[in-house]
Amino acid sequence: MGAYVVRRLVQSVIVIVGVTLVSFLALQAGGDPTYLFVSERASQEEIEATRRALGFDRPLSVQYLSFVGDLTRGDFGQSLSYRQPAMEIVLEALPATIELTVFAMVLALLLAIPLGVLAAIHRGTAWDGSITTASMLGQSIPSFWMGIMMILFFGLYIRLFPISGHVPFLTPLLDGDPGRALANLPRTLYHLVLPGIAVATYSLARNTRLVRSSLLEVLEQDYVRTARSKGLSERRVLIHHALRNAWLPVVTIIGLEFGFLLGGVVVVETVFSYPGIGRLLFAAINQRDIPLVQAGVVLLAGIFIVLNLVVDLVYVRLDPRVKLAGGRS
Numbered sequence: 001m002g003a004y005v006v007r008r009l010v011q012s013v014i015v016i017v018g019v020t021l022v023s024f025l026a027l028q029a030g031g032d033p034t035y036l037f038v039s040e041r042a043s044q045e046e047i048e049a050t051r052r053a054l055g056f057d058r059p060l061s062v063q064y065l066s067f068v069g070d071l072t073r074g075d076f077g078q079s080l081s082y083r084q085p086a087m088e089i090v091l092e093a094l095p096a097t098i099e100l101t102v103f104a105m106v107l108a109l110l111l112a113i114p115l116g117v118l119a120a121i122h123r124g125t126a127w128d129g130s131i132t133t134a135s136m137l138g139q140s141i142p143s144f145w146m147g148i149m150m151i152l153f154f155g156l157y158i159r160l161f162p163i164s165g166h167v168p169f170l171t172p173l174l175d176g177d178p179g180r181a182l183a184n185l186p187r188t189l190y191h192l193v194l195p196g197i198a199v200a201t202y203s204l205a206r207n208t209r210l211v212r213s214s215l216l217e218v219l220e221q222d223y224v225r226t227a228r229s230k231g232l233s234e235r236r237v238l239i240h241h242a243l244r245n246a247w248l249p250v251v252t253i254i255g256l257e258f259g260f261l262l263g264g265v266v267v268v269e270t271v272f273s274y275p276g277i278g279r280l281l282f283a284a285i286n287q288r289d290i291p292l293v294q295a296g297v298v299l300l301a302g303i304f305i306v307l308n309l310v311v312d313l314v315y316v317r318l319d320p321r322v323k324l325a326g327g328r329s
Helices: 002-029 044-054 060-072 086-121 126-140 142-156 170-174 178-219 222-229 234-263 265-272 278-285 288-318
Strands: none
Touching: 002 060, 002 288, 086 126, 086 170, 086 178, 086 234, 086 265, 086 278, 086 288, 126 178, 142 178, 142 265, 170 178, 178 234, 178 265, 222 234, 234 288, 265 278, 278 288
């Protein structure tokens, strides 16, 4: 296990270095970044002085090493729009995005698991066909279109849910005010319904199909037929034999689901004017606020890498057939 963990940590470091390299090159791709830090009426002397002060006159390799050195200290520079440290701004928006992501993930799983099981145990019936068709449709619908349709119907036509805004839950909780957090929770969930459904639709559809296919594969195994031949009820065979082994691929995708959803809320947050990282990065890209974009991208990549590592370790524990370095499980 120790060697496996070390190997995965090394791989994670390599990925993070790759993310920082891409993030750094993105700064250079739009031309001389000096012009982002000066006014439109700056003289040539002011531009040259700013270029030297920021180090943009140095070779790219030296600039990159300096950039990585700043990142190791948590210094992503000042946001060009907010005139504040970029990482502080991103961290302020992170709790709202986590709330939306967790809500969408829980919603998707609570529906995907029973629907997938229902489709598998009624294979070939109208139940199976309806659920499979709905799942394929759900995977085909863009999240932004789903969000717009829900805004028009549930927000503007029947006026059942708010179409924008956010009531914080995690922020007061992290600030040491659980009473305020609990008081906000009903309104937090109320504002999360529409964007949460828009984010969860694709995940729900994909996970439903995954649960169905995984369970169908397990139901065809010899040990399941043996359990049935012993006279065990179908319910007992399903719960105690089939489902326990069908969870393995599901656990893998569930573990990564948070990372996928976290990175997929950009458009939905923009559609619903939701004050999370997605909307923040969208605005930063439009304003060419490179330090803010870099801080958000690196943070999201770091979260995804950590989640990926945790999923790998959990999967190893759940499935002894997975061999680690050195031939040990």
